[in-house]
Amino acid sequence: MLNIVLFGPPGAGKGTQSAKLIETYQLVHLSTGDLLRSEIAGGTELGLKAKGLMDAGLLVPDEVVIGMIDNKLAQNPTAKGFIFDGFPRTIPQAQALDSLLTNRGTGISAMIALEVEEKELISRLLIRGQSSGRTDDQNEELIENRVKEYNTKTAPVASFYKEQNKYFSVYGIGEIEEIFSNLCAIMDKLK
Ligand code: B4P
Numbered sequence: 328m329l330n331i332v333l334f335g336p337p338g339a340g341k342g343t344q345s346a347k348l349i350e351t352y353q354l355v356h357l358s359t360g361d362l363l364r365s366e367i368a369g370g371t372e373l374g375l376k377a378k379g380l381m382d383a384g385l386l387v388p389d390e391v392v393i394g395m396i397d398n399k400l401a402q403n404p405t406a407k408g409f410i411f412d413g414f415p416r417t418i419p420q421a422q423a424l425d426s427l428l429t430n431r432g433t434g435i436s437a438m439i440a441l442e443v444e445e446k447e448l449i450s451r452l453l454i455r456g457q458s459s460g461r462t463d464d465q466n467e468e469l470i471e472n473r474v475k476e477y478n479t480k481t482a483p484v485a486s487f488y489k490e491q492n493k494y495f496s497v498y499g500i501g502e503i504e505e506i507f508s509n510l511c512a513i514m515d516k517l518k
Contacts, residue, residue: 329354330436331348331410331435331517335443337470339441340499341412344441344507345412348410349410355408356410357412357414358414359396359414377391384472386481417480418484437513437517439495440485440496441506443499443500444500448474449471497509
C-alpha cells in the first residue's frame with residue numbers, strides 16, 4: 328500500500344494537492360478537516376463540539392479525530408493506499424496512526440510536507456474566506472491562531488517521520504501544476 332501523510336500549515340495546499348494525487352494514484356483521500364465539516368453540516372453531537380474549537384482556530388481533541396480515521400480505514404478495506412490530509416496534527420495522533428496501520432499489516436510510506444511562508448498562508452486563507460463560507464477563514468486574527476496552533480502542536484510531527492527516514496518536502500508557492508509535478512516525482516519513487 329502507498330500511505331502518504333500530506334503535511335503543512337493551514338492553507339499550504341494540502342486539500343488542493345490531495346484532490347489531484349488521489350486521482351493520479353487511485354488512493355483514498357482522508358481529510359480530518361472535511362470529515363469534521365461534514366459532522367458539523369449534519370448537526371451531530373460531535374460536530375457541535377468540534378465547531379466551537381474550529382471556529383476559534385484550535386485543534387479538536389485527539390481521540391475524536393483518531394476515532395474518525397479508524398472508522399474510515401475500516402470502511403475502505405480494499406484501498407490501494409491513503410492520502411492523510413490534515414492528519415496527524417499532533418504526536419499522539421501520529422503514534423495512534425502508526426498502530427492503526429500496523430494492526431492492518433501496513434504503515435506510512437512517507438510524509439510529504441508543503442513549505443509555505445506565513446504571509447502567503449494568511450493571504451490565501453483570507454481570499455478563500457471570501458467565497459468558501461468557512462467560518463475559520465473569516466479574519467486574520469483567527470487565521471493567525473491556526474498558524475500558532477500549527478507551530479506549537481503540529482510542526483513537531485515532522486520530526487516523528489524524520490526519525491523514521493520518511494520525511495520529504497516540496498516548496499508550496501508557485502503554480503499548482505508545478506507543485507503537483509514535484510509531489511509526483513516523490514510519489515513515483517515511493518511506488
Ligand atoms: P483543514 O480542513 O485541514 O484545513 P486547512 O489546514 O486550512 O487546510 P486546507 O487543506 O483546507 O487548505 P489548502 O491548504 O488546500 O482543518 C480545518 C480545522 O479542522 C483545523 O483548524 C482544526 O480545527 C480542525 N482539524 C482538522 N484536522 C484535525 C486534526 N487532525 N486534529 C485536530 N483538529 C483538526 O488551501 C488553502 C487555500 O489556498 C485554498 O483556497 C487554495 O485554493 C489555495 N491554494 C492552494 N494551493 C495554492 C497555490 N499553489 N497558489 C495559490 N493558492 C493556492
